[in-house]
Amino acid sequence: xxxxxxxxxxxxxxxxxxxxxxxxxxxxxxxxxxxxxxxxxxxxxxxxxxxxxxxxxxxxxxxxxxxxxxxxxxxxxxxxxxxxxxxxxxxxxxxxxxxxxxxxxxxxxxxxxxxxxxxxxxxxxxxxxxxxxxxxxxxxxxxxxxxxxxxxxxxxxxxxxxxxxxxxxxxxxxxxxxxxxxxxxxxxxx
Numbered sequence: 001x002x003x004x005x006x007x008x009x010x011x012x013x014x015x016x017x018x019x020x021x022x023x024x025x026x027x028x029x030x031x032x033x034x035x036x037x038x039x040x041x042x043x044x045x046x047x048x049x050x051x052x053x054x055x056x057x058x059x060x061x062x063x064x065x066x067x068x069x070x071x072x073x074x075x076x077x078x079x080x081x082x083x084x085x086x087x088x089x090x091x092x093x094x095x096x097x098x099x100x101x102x103x104x105x106x107x108x109x110x111x112x113x114x115x116x117x118x119x120x121x122x123x124x125x126x127x128x129x130x131x132x133x134x135x136x137x138x139x140x141x142x143x144x145x146x147x148x149x150x151x152x153x154x155x156x157x158x159x160x161x162x163x164x165x166x167x168x169x170x171x172x173x174x175x176x177x178x179x180x181x182x183x184x185x186x187x188x189x190x
Contacts, residue, residue: 006096007117009042009134010088011035011051011070013061013103014078019176023057024104026064027174029187033064034174038106043068045110047099047117050091052084082157083150089142097138105133107169107186115163125170126162132170135160 013025013035025035032040035051042049049070053061058074065072075087085100092098099116101108112125116136124135137145141158148157169186173179 006092006094007047007098008088008092008095009047009049009099009101010085011038011042011049011101011103012081012084013057014052014054014075014084015104016054020174020179023060024174025053025057026060027180027183034106035061035103036064036068038101038103039065039068039070041110042099042101042113043070045114045117047113050088052078052088054078077150080150082145082148082152082154085145085154086148086150089146095139095142097136098142100133100135100137102133104174105172106174106183107167107172108132108134109165109167112165112167112170115165119163121161122158123161123163125165125167127165127167127170130171131160131162132167 027034029037039049051061051070051072053072053074055074058072062072073087073091075084077083116123119136120138122137122141125132144157172182172186174183
């Protein structure tokens, strides 16, 4: 797969991980960190990657990604997901679409990502009737996003269509220590 130059993945890794008690992006993922695992997968299909993080994690993430081409950005205010997306969007020159990849939702497959990237409307994957990540935002909705308030919920900015996929770990959400068991199972099955 060879996405266009103006298609980017924006990896959201700016959260404080209060419920988990440790930075999600730096979780052990085989021989690498979770952030490296995610960025490696995205770059393996020739996606341009931007990582949004906070000041406390910046050095660790840059170190984890030293062999990658990803650009690491720290917005002024990392409190709002929409604001973080806007910061990522502002770092890109005229994107056609972006793939929004939360670091704590790594259960997608490359087949799912490729399926999304071939579509020309804002959408997310769905497995067994439940939506998941990553989220693909296309041109018209990117323009709406760029003009939005940093604290606006995404579902108030645009409508997201759901695309059926067969990813059994799509709903993996790493929020608490209890979620690490399923995360480890996911890593062992890849």
